[in-house]
Amino acid sequence: MPFVNIKITRDGATAEQKAQLIEGVTNLLRDVMGKNPQTTVVIIDEVECDNWGIGGESVTVRRARG
């Protein structure tokens, strides 16, 4: 019954990669905590680089600066 929310920058993650994240974190909760995979919910949010800040500036600006 766990609920997991993963936020990453929108950078071209493939459906296959997202499927691996879903499977991996569901298995992790089963292995570590004994949680039932059937009721584990995972939601992935892909966030625009303009909308993600770290160190006081957006990822867009950070990457442009190199």
Add this chain to the structure above:
Amino acid sequence: MPFVNIKITRDGATAEQKAQLIEGVTNLLRDVMGKNPQTTVVIIDEVECDNWGIGGESVTVRRARG
């Protein structure tokens, strides 16, 4: 002053359905808890089926399998 976040898969919910969710949950908080509807905030997130996992796989895969 409550804050409610509803996450559903992106599946063609209409503006009318979303309006009913907003009105319904606002009224529920008024009826059960006495909360003031004027300051109740509701945010609905519609999540892509590739990005929603249950049972260790994405909703996309789950539906394709039938």
Add this chain to the structure above:
Amino acid sequence: MPFVNIKITRDGATAEQKAQLIEGVTNLLRDVMGKNPQTTVVIIDEVECDNWGIGGESVTVRRARG
């Protein structure tokens, strides 16, 4: 499979009231959107009044001022 998060101030909500919120919002999603109640997850967060701000001040201060 919807996920709902309800945030209210920590103000003595009873287990009975919280059960009514859970049941009510689950039924709302079934009635409006056709969502399966068995997989609808609801999480209620009760937030300290010092930690909830509205209008630029905490609920604690707002209530003390009357």
Add this chain to the structure above:
Amino acid sequence: MPFVNIKITRDGATAEQKAQLIEGVTNLLRDVMGKNPQTTVVIIDEVECDNWGIGGESVTVRRARG
């Protein structure tokens, strides 16, 4: 190491405005709490007006009514 999530309606916020929010809230956490800006993460969610409710109705309906 703080994490901040800002939700606003999708209303044409510019990259410049979003950069100012990121910088401003990062500086606020440094000034008030002594938090290290380098590890402060800020995520801005822009929410469609149909999906944001206040006072029991969507922002779309509220604005149409004037």
Add this chain to the structure above:
Amino acid sequence: MPFVNIKITRDGATAEQKAQLIEGVTNLLRDVMGKNPQTTVVIIDEVECDNWGIGGESVTVRRARG
């Protein structure tokens, strides 16, 4: 730079188990997406059973019923 939020019921998870969740999900994001572990943030919320609903009822009620 990913951000992960894991919500589980408050059921006596140990510090060791929580450390395993943090390490496991951080490694998963490195292995699947190439994300830098040094900037991956994980927050675990432990939620009271009265405050977690599934199938229209709280986990407390569900467990009492057996």
Add this chain to the structure above:
Amino acid sequence: MPFVNIKITRDGATAEQKAQLIEGVTNLLRDVMGKNPQTTVVIIDEVECDNWGIGGESVTVRRARG
């Protein structure tokens, strides 16, 4: 009508500091985006150090290691 969620480690933030965060971020949204302070909601979550991970380990472990 913005909604802001600030997550920090539970480290003895005072009511005064939390009030400054609430006031500061509310003013920031008014100044940058023209948002009405009266309907800006801010929620601060203080998270136990065992439950906050960065760099693949909990803040508790990280601080113990120095």
